[in-house]
Every structure is written in structure tokens, then in C-alpha cells.
Amino acid sequence: MADADILIMSFKRKVGRSNPCSFSYGFFPSPSHVFRKPEFAIPYVSNSRQRWMHGSEVRAALKYLRGLESNGAQMFWRHKVDGEGKLQHLFWCDGESRFDYKQFGDVLALDTTYGKSDKYLYPVVVFSGVNHHIHTTVFASAIIADETEETFVWLFEQFKVAMEAKSPGLVITSGDAALENAISRVFPNARHRLCSQVILRNASSKVRNPKMTAQLKDLMLSDYEVSEFNSKWDEMVAQFGLEDHSWVRDMYKERKMWATACIRGRCFVGYKASSRCEGFYNKFGTLARSCHNLVDFLQHFHHCFDEFRFKELEADFQSGHGEEVLLTLFKPLERSASRVFTREAFRLFRTVLERAYTIIVDFDCKQLSTQSIYKVREYGQPRSEWRVSFSQPTLQFRCSCFGMETVGIPCAHIVKLMIFLDMVEMPISLVRKRWTKSAKEIVEGTFEEGDGTCISLEDDDEDDIGPSLEDDNEVNFSNFRRRILVISDSDESDVNDGPPYKRRAHG
Template sequence: MYAADNVIIEDNINEERDEDAAIKDFKAYGDVLIFDTTYRTNKYGLICAPFVGINNHWRTTMFGCAFITDEKADTFVWLLSIFKKSLCGIEPKSIFTNQDLAMSMGESSVYPNSRHRLCLWHLQKNFVSHFGTLKTNPEFKNILLAQDVSKTWIRKKKEWFDRLYGLRDKWCTTLSKDIFSAGILSSQRVEVTNRAISFKPNRTTKLLEFFHIFEATVKRWRSTEKSDNFRYTTEKPRTTTKILKHAAEVYTLNLYKDFKLEFDTSLGAYAREKTTSMQYVKFFDVSLDEDNKHTYQVIYYTLNHEFMCSCMCFTETGLLSFHILKIMQMYSIHAIPERYILKRWTKLAKSMIWDENESV
């Protein structure tokens, strides 16, 4: 147990020491960190601050957990510094948090090279809490009927919406594609934080009771990971398509499903080559409609099978988009180029850690 005036961090000792398991997990999956302090989960009013990540099966994994008594910038700096030190100084590429200025200041101080993101799940909850009260307001209804909503925003919620707009680079999916985030900002992953903090304690829970709930949660998550690992050794997706066979060999089952969805989408896509004088570079417009209304631009470097797409899906999620897969089909590329296989999504995501242990 680590203790300070304003922070208590619990260590859990299991069959494998939790700190050892957490370090292994962080080495493999620490490129994305979810840090949340919105839960008061005990009778003492302490703030629960779990550190959570996403493993290679796209399931939540626990890196650590803390209790703090306040949400001041100094507290977050201290806590994140301890967390960073305990996890070998590794810096995530993206850190997802709730909307908190002090937390943001702490992150930028301790993790200057990480991108601070805001969880859409929290933003949606906050939006409902801010906008929802207006729906029962007779004055708002009258203004809405009069098609003069701007007055309501100015008088009621303009400050909150202006602040949210000022932070748009941290939550807007269009502005957040230039760095890896495991796809957390995409709509289908919007409740990842809510699912992650599923301890189910309440305000009357004592710390010792919380510890047992926390311990059971971590055990359940790790048991699920073991089951997922066993599944991919026994369950083989049935396919005769060469590139899907390759994807099934390298990716875990859940990630294979995501890849297959992109591949299936590519089958119905349209690709139009654009004229160019460059010999080994091809340019394409790819869309799902024949009228070319919503297109993305794909560049294909034929000599080394390198692709670039304006959707930036690979940069953001680590999986190829259907736009690129469409061009790969056109050129009979039946295997995923090695540069586009992100190890953290593969069956051997922890192989580097295994190798390190064997060399000791």
C-alpha cells in the first residue's frame, strides 16, 4: 500500500503479483490509458481513480487503482508521477479522462508527450445533464417553438457549450485521427469507460469491502482474458478468402471480426483511379456510393505496397480501412503487409515480454 496525505493506492497480491501483471499489461497495452475520477464509491467519500487499458481482445484491463481525497492539480501530478514511476516510465500515446481542468494540467506535466482526450461517454452524460433540464423548462419550449434557440444558449448554457467547443480537438473524432487511440472515440466504443468501471460498489461500501470487489473484478477480467486466449487456439474462422485467412492467423478473434467487417464493406465499395504522371504511385477515390458523394483518397505506392488513406483509420485504430482493402483487392494483394499488422492487436501481443522473461 502506498499512502500520502491525499492519496491511498492499494496493491492487490494474487497468484501472480498484481504489480508484475500490471507492468506486463502496460508494456503490451499501455499505448492507451483511461483515467477516470467520476466515481465516489465508498462511505468515506474518497474518489476512486482506476487506471484502465484495452487489451488485444478489445476488453478492459486493469493497470492500477487509487483513492484520492481531492481533485487538485497537485494531487493529480503526485498520483500520475507515482503511477508513471511504477510502470517503468512508459508514456501512453493517448490518455482518456473525464472533463477536468486540474487533471488535464496534471497529465500535461507528467505525460508531456501524450495526447489528452475526453471520453465521449462523459460528454454525452454531461450534455444530457445540461441540455436535459431545459427540455422541461416552459421558457425553453416557447423559445424553441419560436425558433430562437440561441437566446437559450446565451442565457442558460453558453459558457458550458463554449468551453466544450474550445476543447473540440480532444473529443471530436474528425480532429483526433492523427494519433493512436484504439478506436475509443468511435461511436461503437463510446461506453468503454462505463463498462470499465463496473465494480458496482455504492456510497456505503467500506474500503475493505471495496478491495474485495476490486480484487474480484480484476480476477474476472483476467479470467476472461485467459478464456479469450484459449478461444483463439480452438476456434478458427471459416473462410476461403486468402487475406481473411491471414487475418485469422495473426489477429485475436474480436479483432478479426473488426477486420472482416472492413473487408466485407470493401466488397461493395467503388474505387476510381485518378490520372497521374507518377510511375509507381497510384491515386484513387474510394466511396460506398456510385455517385461518389462521400469519398476518401487512397494513395498506393506500388513498389513497397505502402498505402495512405485520408480517413486515417490505421493511424487511429491500428486496423486497415475498407478504402485500402478495396485497392488491395484490385491489385490481388492477398496478405496484410507486415507494416500494417499492429502487434498489440495480435495473438502474440505479449511475446516481447515473454522473451524478456526467458532471457532473465
Template sequence: MQHDYDCFGDVLAFDSTYRKNLYNRPLVIISGTNHHRQTIIFGFGLLEDEKIPSYKWLLRSFLDVMRQKEPMVVVTDGDKSMKKAIRSEFPNATHRPCSWHLAWNVVSNIKDANFCSAFKTAVYGNFVVEEFENYWAEMVESFGLENNDWIEKTYEKRAQWANAYLCDKFCARVRTTLRCEGINSSLKKFIRSGNCLLELVENLDRVVKDYQNNEFMADFKCLYSEPVMTTGLESIEKAVSKVYTREIFFEVKKQIESVAALLVLHHETYGTIQKFMLRKFRRPLRVYTILYNSSSKNYECSCKLWNSLGVPCSHIFCAMKELEIEALPRRLVLRRSCKDAKTLEKVGAVPMADPEKAFRERYGSMWSACMSMCYIAA
């Protein structure tokens, strides 16, 4: 689990459940996603209560176990104690409230199906900040909710839930705590409410092994099967298929297929920088700008899909087609999305000037290697 966190611990989801143990105490589940877009468990915490000191103790203990590596994004439900603890122990992390709980609050407070649909567009829409502000003002005015207290409080927190403000934050598609809810349902197969502490820990270990087995199965399919090439950009598609796991590849493939609907409006060169301006077929109002640096092999797109989801967008693939480039630059490939995401080789060497860090790296690598050896032997 330490090795899993080392590879995929940039985005976490927290949730708690009751009545899973003899003591009727909250059991906190800490989870994320792996390179197959599967749920992966980083840890559990059995707490005395759901107050701020308990959550702070949990997060400090979690950091100690995971060698002080902080996550970049943390997704939770609306628990205020957990939110304050995260702000204290993970000061550099972006806290996102669960989108599902947010939608449920809309249903509870507004009770208008049309508004719920409009609000969902505000949460997930690909707006820039100015477009979001205009859309929100028009939406609130059209439904006559200018003086609604819940609307005002939700708007004040827009930087935590609106995609327009979070498009630069990588979230690995973790926007809700529903994965934790899925773990809750899995717990029922392994855990009984009468379990004592020892039985609880043993059964939680079985839950983790069950999820790890799902990953082993996905690894097997990924290593010993080849996807069928179906797009017109076959050389690019084939290059992508060699890098990504099957689940990520199919996401990227959709972006490659979308190149057919793009029109190049403008292309110019400034030294090593090439600029492309694109729009979608029959959508003249939204223009996307792509910058390509030929010296660093780096791409930047105004849609910021790569920043938030970690996969290249259709606009970048369109620029690659125009430049007749087949290989995907390594800068656009997140290691957590690759087939070899969990290999022991690290990107970049450990500096010799830090012997303690070098020791931790060697210890972690040997520990992971022994786990793989034990699995093969078993």
C-alpha cells in the same frame, strides 16, 4: 499488470469512485483495453482528496511503477484537477474528455432532443476540419444558439472532443469512461465499505484476477476456434483471420464486406507510388484517396480510419483487390490487435549501448514468464 500496460498502455481511461473503503476516500481506477477489446485494469489509486497535488502524486507514482512509459491518449470525465495533473505529468499525451459526459452536459444545458442528435453527429462524424466548421456554424444558427455561453465554451475546446480534429490520434475505441463505470459495478461484488486498507488491497487484487480470467477465456476461444469465411475476398479474409483476435477480426471483416459498395474512379502510377480515388455507391460527393508505396508496402488513406482505430479501412482493401494482393502488410497490423500481442518477443532489439534499458527489458520479460508459469502450475 506491468506487462499488460507494456502491451496496451497507449490509451488510458481514468475515473474515481467513493464509499468503497473504510476511509471514504476517492479510489481512482486506471484502465484500458486489450487485444480482445475487453476492459483491462492497469492500477488503482487511493487518494486523500481529488485536488491537483493528489492527482499529480498518483500519476508520478504510476509512471514509476510502469517504468516511465507515458500513454498517448488519456480519457477522463470533466474533472478540472485531473485535467491539470495530466497536462503536468503526461505532457505528450492527448487528453480527451469522456464523450458520454459531454452528451450528458448537452442534455443538461440545452434540453433539446434534436440538438442532442445533431451534436452527436458533430462529435462522431467523419468530417474534415473545414466540413466540421461549416456543420457547426449551420447547426448553431439553425437552433438559434449563437449567444449561448455553454455552446461558446464547448466550441473553444473542439480540438479535444471532435473527431475531425482527433482522427489522427489512435484511441483504441476508448472514448468514454464507461469502462471504468463497469469496473465500479464489479467492485460491489468484491469490496465492502467497511474494508480496511489491507482488505481493500486484497479485494482489489481479486477484481484484477477476475478481469484477467476473462482474457484467458478469450485467448482460449481465439486459439482453438476458426471463424467462418463468408466474403468474396476469401484469400484476404483468411490472411486477416490468422493475424487478429476474433473481436478485431470481426471489425476488419466489416471493412472487407464494404468493398462491394466502392467504385474505383481513378488509378494512376508515379514511380513506386500508386494512387487510387474511390467513392461509395450512390455517394458521389465524398471521394477517398489511397496511396500505395510498392517499395515500402505502405498504404495511406484519406479517411484515416487506421490512424484512429488501428484497423485497415475498406478503401485500403479495395486497393488491395485492384492490385491482387492477398497478404496484409505488417505495417498495417498493430501489435496490440494481434493474437500474439502479449508474447515476450519485442519488435526491434534493445540497443546494447543502453545497459539500464536492456536490464529493464530482461527483468520485465522474466517477470512475465514467471507469471505465465505460475498460472499454468496453478
């Protein structure tokens, strides 16, 4: 029996609870590595003598984390206690999560809207991102006693130490003021985006008009030029009489943190919400009600976490074995992409390939010293025009829609030009490392500290406001209509019926 188990049993005896009630209920790997549920459950036991901050319970939790480290998990954890020796904050992550952050830490989502259990409503903070299968991956976790700015500063500093000082390129949060201030102090170079789900939820509660919420969602996610966005915003405000509404005015001031029209070219890999871990909490939430102590909580948390990692292994196997069925008319290009991208990323690319049917390329192109500029438009929309540059020596593509830079998948305009040029292989310049089957086959230590940009097969030369298609100031595409492709927030692998557990909306 582990030292942590002995210590927690001793603690339970002191508070008057029998040890037979201490069986854990969660997802355990069987010898065949197939996750299953055990055939027993914990009866709920309430005891007023039990305390969340009890010293014996904290020592048992730390011993549990040390036990994981002794089993090769390469654990990193930090905790903080108050003047009376009671636990205030606990931060932890393991070696695999830290390695995932090296590969996929370009975008970081922070979710603090969940409580620990029915009795212990301390916020659980989850640092998450998107892996090469477009699945949610958890980088680190924490339990905190409060949600003040100083608490978040301490938390982010521990995260920075654990991740060897690598800062994220983009951080998505719920918009809490203390959280925003802490991010600006610890990650000053990180761009900040507000969670789309929180914005829409706040719109429903503060304005209480479903039609206005629907129009706000359209303004948030649709493809508009900045001038067109401003015009539609003014129309919405006038239509619903919101000129003096303080929340609406504040949202307009922060439009560069949530409106698609104002954040193009920023690499957020289609991540628009901080709560992609819904499926994780759907599984974990029902089990957390049975937690009698901190060790139970950590065990349940890691059992659910292990199941999600097992799904990643399954996705790795599926991507590495078998051939995809080719469905489009551009089979050579489709086959080339299927051999490079993971299965989920390839299917996303295939939707782009299918959309390329509706794109028309102008035969006249502008020739510059090192590149050619093509005009493309969508069928039936002669006023919608984009420009795509192509450099023959380097096989580099750039589009005025900035879809490649924003999501990491070539946009339909670039794909159409590739077809127009009779290309049958995916050029390496259009393949982001993070979406490939070999995304995690990187030698440890090859990343640069503080580099929060997307990992790619080539050396990207992107500035803070996205790529430019200018050559010696001859061409400027800033006034052209831009469109981007957006990955759906829903993570099919994370979907589970039932409401998330203990979700608390920030206001």
C-alpha cells in the same frame, strides 16, 4: 493465517465488532479455475467507532499488498500520510498490469467518478486501456482523499515510476480542470481527449434539450470535414439560441479534444470514453457496500480484477484454437486475417471487409516515383472521394481517411484496393501488433521509454498530425473528405445489467 488478517482482526476487536462477521464475499477461483460465488454473505455492520483512516487498518492494508508481492505478484505501491499519520492516498499495481501497459499503453483512460463504499466516499481512480481482444484492461488503481491538482500530480508521478517512465500517447478524462492541469505537468507530450459520455451527460444537464444533445452527439462522432463541422455547429447554435451559452462556447473552443473531425489520425484505438470499466464496477459495486475496512476493499477489488483476467485467458484460448467460419466472398484475404488477428479484432476487420463491397476503385491512377495514387469512392455517392497510396516495393498503404492510423485496423478503402490488386495475404504493414494473437509475446524491456504510439509490426513513421500522402509536395490530400471507422465504446465482456455503483458526474 496471514499477518494482515491477524492485524485486522485485532483492529475489529478494538472497535467492538466480532470476527465472525469478517468473511469476505466476492469471486474466488476454485481448484478448477472456474470463478464462482461462495454460499454466504456478510451482514452489514455499522459501528461509529470504526474509522477509515485508522492506523491499524492502514498497516493491515500495506501488509496485504506485501503478501501479494510475496506470492509473486510483483506488486508496486506507494502511499502518502498527513501530519497526523492518517492515510491520504494509496496507489498500487502488480507486475502483470505493468506488463500490459508496455503493450497497450498507447491510450490511457482515467476514471475518477466512483466512490469506495456507502460509508467511505473517497474516489477510486482507475487507469485503464484496451487490450488485444478489445477488452478493458486495468493498468493501475488508487484511492485518494481529494481531487485537487497536487493530488493528481502525486498520483501520476507514482504511475510514471511504476511504468518505468513510459508516457501514454493519448489520455482520456472527464474534463476536470485539476485533472487536465496535472496531466499537462506530468505527461506534457500526451494528447488529451474528453470523454464522450461525460460531454453528452453535461449537455443534457446544462442545456436540457434532448434534440440539441442528439445533434451534439452527431457532431461529435460523425464523419465531417472541419469546414462542414463548423457550418453544422453554427446551425445548431442558431437553431437552439445558444449564442450566449457559456458551456456551449467553451465546448467549441475545446473541439480539438472531442470532435472526430478535428482529431483524425490520432491513435486512440476507438477509445472515446473514460468509463469502459462499467462492467468491472457493476460487479464490484454491489460488493463494496459490504466492505468494513480497507483490507476488505482491496480483497474485493482484486477478486473482481482476477475474474476479468480469467476472461482474457479464455479469449486467448479461443483465439488460438479453432478456425473462424469464413463469411465473405474474399475468403483468402479473410482467412489470412483470421490467422493473424485475435478473434475480436478479426471480427471487426470482417465488418470492414464487408463494407468494401460498396467501394468503387477508379481505374485511372496517378503514378509517382515510388507509389501509385488511386481514387476510390462509395457506391452511389460520386462526390465522396478518397485517395489511397500504394508502394509496391514496401507494400505500404496510406489512405486520406486516416482510418488505419486512428483505429489500427485497415479502412474499407485500403481493403478495397487490396482486393482490386488481387492480394490474398495481409501485408505486414497493415497489421498492428496490439491486435494480433502474439501481442503479449514481446521480450521485456524492448519498448522505448516515453513512446506512446501504437505497437506495430513495422517501424511507423507518423508525425503528430497523422500521416501524409505527399511525395515531393506533388500531392496534398488535406482537402479530401475523410472518414474513419470507430470501435464501439461498449465492451461486450464488461456488460452487466444494473446501474454502475456510486457514479458521480463531473460538472
